[in-house]
Amino acid sequence: xxxxxxxxxxxxxxxxxxxxxxxxxxxxxxxxxxxxxxxxxxxxxxxxxxxxxxxxxxxxxxxxxxxxxxxxxxxxxxxxxxxxxxxxxxxxxxxxxxxxxxxxxxxxxxxxxxxxxxxxxxxxxxxxxxxxxxxxxxxxxxxxxxxxxxxxxxxxxxxxxxxxxxxxxxxxxxxxxxxxxxxxxxxxxxxxxxxxxxxxxxxxxxxxxxxxxxxxxxxxxxxxxxxxxxxxxxxxxxxxxxxxxxxxxxxxxxxxxxxxxxxxxxxxxxxxxxxxxxxxxxxxxxxxxxxxxxxxxxxxxxxxxxxxxxxxxxxxxxxxxxxxxxxxxxxxxxxxxxxxxxxxxxxxxxxxxxx
Amino acid sequence: xxxxxxxxxxxxxxxxxxxxxxxxxxxxxxxxxxxxxxxxxxxxxxxxxxxxxxxxxxxxxxxxxxxxxxxxxxxxxxxxxxxxxxxxxxxxxxxxxxxxxxxxxxxxxxxxxxxxxxxxxxxxxxxxxxxxxxxxxxxxxxxxxxxxxxxxxxxxxxxxxxxxxxxxxxxxxxxxxxxxxxxxxxxxxxxxxxxxxxxxxxxxxxxxxxxxxxxxxxxxxxxxxxxxxxxxxxxxxxxxxxxxxxxxxxxxxxxxxxxxxxxxxxxxxxxxxxxxxxxxxxxxxxxxxxxxxx
Amino acid sequence: xxxxxxxxxxxxxxxxxxxxxxxxxxxxxxxxxxxxxxxxxxxxxxxxxxxxxxxxxxxxxxxxxxxxxxxxxxxxxxxxxxxxxxxxxxxxxxxxxxxxxxxxxxxxxxxxxxxxxxxxxxxxxxxxxxxxxxxxxxxxxxxxxxxxxxxxxxxxxxxxxxxxxxxxxxxxxxxxxxxxxxxxxxxxxxxxxxxxxxxxxxxxxxxxxxxxxxxxxxxxxxxxxxxxxxxxxxxxxxxxxxxxxxxxxxxxxxxxxxxxxxxxxxxxxxxxxxx
Numbered sequence: 001x002x003x004x005x006x007x008x009x010x011x012x013x014x015x016x017x018x019x020x021x022x023x024x025x026x027x028x029x030x031x032x033x034x035x036x037x038x039x040x041x042x043x044x045x046x047x048x049x050x051x052x053x054x055x056x057x058x059x060x061x062x063x064x065x066x067x068x069x070x071x072x073x074x075x076x077x078x079x080x081x082x083x084x085x086x087x088x089x090x091x092x093x094x095x096x097x098x099x100x101x102x103x104x105x106x107x108x109x110x111x112x113x114x115x116x117x118x119x120x121x122x123x124x125x126x127x128x129x130x131x132x133x134x135x136x137x138x139x140x141x142x143x144x145x146x147x148x149x150x151x152x153x154x155x156x157x158x159x160x161x162x163x164x165x166x167x168x169x170x171x172x173x174x175x176x177x178x179x180x181x182x183x184x185x186x187x188x189x190x191x192x193x194x195x196x197x198x199x200x201x202x203x204x205x206x207x208x209x210x211x212x213x214x215x216x217x218x219x220x221x222x223x224x225x226x227x228x229x230x231x232x233x234x235x236x237x238x239x240x241x242x243x244x245x246x247x248x249x250x251x252x253x254x255x256x257x258x259x260x261x262x263x264x265x266x267x268x269x270x271x272x273x274x275x276x277x278x279x280x281x282x283x284x285x286x287x288x289x290x291x292x293x294x295x296x297x298x299x300x301x302x303x304x305x306x307x308x309x310x311x312x313x314x315x316x317x318x319x320x321x322x323x324x325x326x327x328x329x330x331x332x333x334x335x336x337x338x339x340x341x342x343x344x345x346x347x348x349x350x351x352x353x354x355x
Numbered sequence: 356x357x358x359x360x361x362x363x364x365x366x367x368x369x370x371x372x373x374x375x376x377x378x379x380x381x382x383x384x385x386x387x388x389x390x391x392x393x394x395x396x397x398x399x400x401x402x403x404x405x406x407x408x409x410x411x412x413x414x415x416x417x418x419x420x421x422x423x424x425x426x427x428x429x430x431x432x433x434x435x436x437x438x439x440x441x442x443x444x445x446x447x448x449x450x451x452x453x454x455x456x457x458x459x460x461x462x463x464x465x466x467x468x469x470x471x472x473x474x475x476x477x478x479x480x481x482x483x484x485x486x487x488x489x490x491x492x493x494x495x496x497x498x499x500x501x502x503x504x505x506x507x508x509x510x511x512x513x514x515x516x517x518x519x520x521x522x523x524x525x526x527x528x529x530x531x532x533x534x535x536x537x538x539x540x541x542x543x544x545x546x547x548x549x550x551x552x553x554x555x556x557x558x559x560x561x562x563x564x565x566x567x568x569x570x571x572x573x574x575x576x577x578x579x580x581x582x583x584x585x586x587x588x589x590x591x592x593x594x595x596x597x598x599x600x601x602x603x604x605x606x607x608x609x610x611x612x613x614x615x616x617x618x619x620x621x622x623x624x625x626x627x628x629x630x631x632x633x634x635x636x637x638x639x640x641x642x643x644x645x646x647x648x649x
Numbered sequence: 650x651x652x653x654x655x656x657x658x659x660x661x662x663x664x665x666x667x668x669x670x671x672x673x674x675x676x677x678x679x680x681x682x683x684x685x686x687x688x689x690x691x692x693x694x695x696x697x698x699x700x701x702x703x704x705x706x707x708x709x710x711x712x713x714x715x716x717x718x719x720x721x722x723x724x725x726x727x728x729x730x731x732x733x734x735x736x737x738x739x740x741x742x743x744x745x746x747x748x749x750x751x752x753x754x755x756x757x758x759x760x761x762x763x764x765x766x767x768x769x770x771x772x773x774x775x776x777x778x779x780x781x782x783x784x785x786x787x788x789x790x791x792x793x794x795x796x797x798x799x800x801x802x803x804x805x806x807x808x809x810x811x812x813x814x815x816x817x818x819x820x821x822x823x824x825x826x827x828x829x830x831x832x833x834x835x836x837x838x839x840x841x842x843x844x845x846x847x848x849x850x851x852x853x854x855x856x857x858x859x860x861x862x863x864x865x866x867x868x869x870x871x872x873x874x875x876x877x878x879x880x881x882x883x884x885x886x887x888x889x890x891x892x893x894x895x896x897x898x899x900x901x902x903x904x905x906x907x908x909x910x911x912x913x914x915x916x917x918x919x920x921x922x923x924x
Contacts, residue, residue, distance in 0.1 A: 059813050079816045080825075086817035088810055096832040105828070106818035157819065362741035369734035369797060370752050377756050377764045377790040384767020394770065439668070442661045464669055467895050469851040471868050472887040475875040479675040479884070484687040486675035492688035500687055521672060582760040584854045585868075589876055599762065603854070606766055621763040632758030 002070030004033040004161050004193055009055050009065030011048075026051045027218040028065060033161075033210075036191040038184075040204040043214035044240065049197045050165055052214070056195060057163050058082055069160055080109075085159035087167045091146035093138035099125065099149055100134035106157035124152040127186060144175040151183065155190060162187075164196045168203065180206050201241055205229075213237050234355050235277045244324050245280040251352065262319025265296050265347065276352040282313070284349035285325035287334065288342035295344040298323070302337050316341060381625060388618035395611070404615035414620070416595040421581060424512040424597060428519035429577035435520055436527025437569060441561070443528065444535045445553075465525045470518075474589040477518045481506040507590055512597075514590035523576045530572035534565050567642035571635060578631045582624055598624055680884035699881035703889060708870060713893060716866040719781060720849040720897070723788045724842045727796035730789075731841065732834065735801040740809070754794045761791040765855040772859060779863035787859045788849045795848065796841035803837025836905055843901035850894050867893065 008028040026048040033039045041049040054060040056067060058079035066075045074082050085106070093102050100121045101108075107117035118134075125131050128148040138146055147167060154162055167183075168176045184207055187194055198204050204211050205225040213220045213228065221233045232238040235246050249258035252273050256265045265278075288297055300318035307313075312332035316323045325343065335341050389400040408414045439462060465473065480486050488503040497503055507514035538560060584599040591600060598620055605617035679685065680699050682692030703709055734753065737743060756764075765787050769778070777783035807830065815829045853868040860869065867890045874883035 057813075057817060059816065079813075080819050080821050083819070084817060086814065088814060090810065092811055092814040094811075094829060094832070097828075105815075105820075109819040109821075109824060153818065163817070362737035362743045365733035365737035365741075366743070366749055369730040369793065370749055372730055373752050373756065373790060373793065376768070376786055377759075377761070378752070380764030380766075380768030380771075381759070382767070383771055384763060387767065387770075394774075435668075439665065442665060446658055446661060461669060462665070464895075467847065467898055468891050469868065469894055471851075471853060471871055471875060472891045475883060475887050476672045476676055478875070479679055479880070480672060486678075486690075489688050489690045493690050521668075524668075578758060584760070584762055588854075589872075599760065599854075602766070603762075618767060621766055625759050625763050628759050 002035050002160060004035075004056070004195070005066075005068040006031040006033075006052075006056060007066045007068065009052070009062050009067065011051055011055060011060060012063050024217050026055065029219050031212065031219070031222070033193060033195060035193055038187055038194045038196065038207055038209045040196040040198060040208040040211045041214055042198055042201060042204040042211050042240075043220075045199055047214040048217040049199075049214045051217075053086075053163055053165055053195060053197045056161070057084055057086055083157070083159055084161045084163055085154035085157065086163040086165065087147070087150050087154050089166045089170055091138070091143075091150040093146055093149055093153075095138055097137075098134065099130070099136050099138065099141070102138065102149060103134075103153045103156050105153060110157060120156055121152070124156045125149070127155075127189070128152045128182065143171055144179060147171065147179060148182065151186070155186070155192065158190075159192065161193045161195060164194060166198055167196075169198070169200070176203070183207065213240060215240065230281070230349075231351060232279065232353070235279065235353055236355075238279050238351075238353070243279055243281055245282065245285075245321070247278040247280070247321060249276060249278060250274070251276050256352070258319070258321070260320040262321065263296070263298065265350075267347075268352070271352055274354070276354060279351045279353060280323070280345055281349055282324045282326040284346045285323065286344045286346070287327065287331050288344045294347050296347060298343040298345060300341055300343060302335055302339050302341050305332060305335075305337055316343060318343070381622075384618040384621055388615050388622050390615050392611075404619040408616055408619050408623075413595065414601070417598050417601040417620075420512060420595045421597040424515050424519075424587070425577050425581040427512075428516045428523065428580045429573050431516060431520040432523035432527050432576050433569060433573040435524035436572065437531060437565070439524060439528040440531035440535055440565070441557070443532060444538075444561075462525050462528060465522045466529070468522065470522065470583070470585040471589060473522045474514075474518050474586045477514050477521065477590065478507050481514060481517060508592055510592050510595065512587070512591060515587050515597075518586050518590060519576070519580050523580070527569070527572045527576065530568050530575075531565050534568045535561065538564055567638075571639045571642070574631070574635045574638075578628055578635065581631070582628050676884045676887055679880050680888055682881060699879070699885040702882055703885040708865065709886075709889070712865050712867050712870040713889075715781065715864065716850055716868075716893070717897075719785055719788060719864075719866065720846040722781075722785050723792055723849045724796070724845040726785070726789060727793050727845050728800075728838055728842070730793060731797040731800045732838075735797060735804045739801060739804040753797050756790040757794045761787070761852075762854045762858070764790060765858050769858055778859055779861045781864055783859045784856050784864045784866075787855045788852055791852065791855070792845040792848045795844040796838075799837045799841030799844070800834060803834045807833045835908060839901055839905045839908070843898050846897045846901070847894055850897065 006029055008030055009026070010024065010028040011026040013025055029052060031039075041052060043049045051060065055062050058067075058074070058077065062075070066073060068074065069082075093099075094105070097105070100118055103121035103124055104112075104117040107120060112120075122131065122134055125134060128151055130145060130148055130152070133141065133145070133149075138149070141149065147170075150167070168179045171179060180203060183194075187207075196204070196207060208225065210222060210224050211228060212222045215236055221228060221237050223231075228237065229241055229243075232241060232243070238246060247258045247263060249256055249263070250273075251268060251271055254267060254269050256268055256276065256278060257263070258278065263278075285298075286295075288295075298316075298318050300316040300323065302314055303317050303322065304315040305312055307329075310329070312327045312329060314325045314327055314332065314335075316325060323343070386400075388404050390397055390403055391400055392398075443462065468476075478485070482488070483500045483503045483505060485503075485507075488497065488500065491497045491503065506517070582599060584603065587597040588600050588603070591597060593604075595601075596604060602617045602620035602624070605613045605620065678692060681695050681697070683694045683696035683698060685692040734749075738746060738749065743749065772778050772783050772786075777786065811829050811833070812825055815825045820828060850866075851868065852866075853872065856864065856866050857869055857872075860866070862869070867886075871883070871886045871890055874886055
């Protein structure tokens, strides 16, 4: 087993500063990534995800903590000897070397013979769908092709861990999806451990086995895509995942009342009294054709309707709140902007959060 | 410890070489200008050399000549350089298809020519029996060699000034051209829309934009011509001579006692150039002219 | 002005040509003339006498050789000194950065002969006068700042990501330098080298003081002719000297172009240099 273990790794601004809270670029992080796992670090820019990635790579020096792979402590091993590979946002192909030499570079550094390393490079280029491009130069390739070469170059030396720093964010949206599929396929084929940094939640959801959500230099929540989306721990995580229906309010004797007094929900027995945020996923809201048990009825006025990918996204004004709901076309056709609408919220899908 | 001192170790060879070979030489000269010659038993520091220099007429005449030549050379180069840059700018504007690269090369030609050769070119052009004099004679404007003014090896220094004007004008143009090319084509359009003619465009847009770079370029030419040796040595007269030549004459006069004076001239030159350099640096930083000059 | 843009262009063009090209005409005529009396605009008769003299004289080629040899050594030393210094100033937080920059750039402002006259007697004592080594040492200060500046600008356009990428592919410091850093710096180094060669080639006074007439570079050989020798020979030497300076520059330029063509490091890739 050679899991990647990150043990309380931390980074402060200007290493000599005293340990006060504001000086952290990255608060101590503890993570264990299984061999062959696709693990993503997801968060807005400036949340410390790239810092964490560079600490794992060794390109930044940690102010505390350790990095282990299997039973080897890599904390003091320089990046060039960690046998990791990294793909950056830019393809960073060496402009003076042709594609083959670029891909073979890592093997050359390991002193692999010329014939052998060029053969490996050609094989790897075939895997990324670029066989026959070997003798071209980087500037003759498109952005997507360059990034494929960068991927091939990273994988050819059989790295213990593949680190990726927003590798597709400079590409066009269509190309990005294509690259995701390619990466997903290749990752499974080579069973390589991937640590992937992105700010794009769709990308993280599409690719990852598990995701760590980061914010303000700290780890917020770790889990698979569904766990995170359906059971966020905090409103920050919920908001970052695109959940906008967050209602503040108070719970007393199993009855939640939103702070604007518009919404009242009964029968919440499993929680202690106190202030809560109620998070309603857009999919948990339906049009009210008939009263159903376990649902809460809300009245509102449709403010906006947008069509996207087979579904309608509606914004409904309910009290002071603008609720986002996701309707099928059939449901949506029954209403238009400006009309009153009755909504049902499935209470099984609703989450109450303390912060 | 290694981490912290690494950049200083990397800087050491270059900085050390300059300190040893360059500042060492200046310091060596400074000591000797104070009469410190351990080799001949002189270890006392005196201001004798400076004293006699500052009281000698020839030093002040040299100083005046040097200032005059530097001022006239830099002004002439500045005017010609600006005209060349403007000409290139408008030519490029009107001949969009032609490749401008080849031309720019051509106008940098005088920059590549060594100073001695440039000086000799001026000799051949402007001596009394030179090419210009021949052309004038061919047109019948002069009848005799002596009708042509003495412009080379003349006490005023015209030959030197002409050489610098030819050689440094392209430098001024080179400094101005990138600034001018920043004047976007659309500015031209805008000023046309507002009814500005070519001349107004030059006055209202072009001149203000190129002013800082122009001033700095002129100043650099001034500092350079103030302290350059080769051209005045070739094209000047023995007396009065510009400060670098004066220093060299003193240094090679044969008597060891003149050497402190020569080195004292050098120290005064160094002090003036450092001062001028700092002024140029200050203004170029302030006006953001010399990007990348550190 | 607006009505005759073509005419105006032509006029400007011709003026510029007169300013740049015409000064070379008397130089060329004088080197090819056989007796050229005032007021003749063209020589009475033509001859290759001066060229035969100049090109057949062994001293000419010796001077060319020594000049280029000195320029090349100076440039090589400059490269070795400039790369680590530029690296330090661009990549590391250096205390007293202005002081280091001031030290290295000082010879641009303070004329080098001041330093050379000062150090002359010390060089004499160390036996460095009248030697090529001494002249090389004298040429380093006036040329190093230009090389340093060129390399520094190159370094500034090389993002650390490139080196990080090479590290992640297992490249240690030395291969990293040769495979990633040096190829990127090469154009800058070549630009700095052409300046360094040009400036070294054009030094008269400091070569004369240190070389004491024993190290005969082109300007040393040329000077007696231009200051009152045979005008024909002086002209021929001047043209040769100018041609070598230009050739050195053009050669460097061609090497640069060739480098770009061979390696196809064109604009498109240059954009990715600084993310």
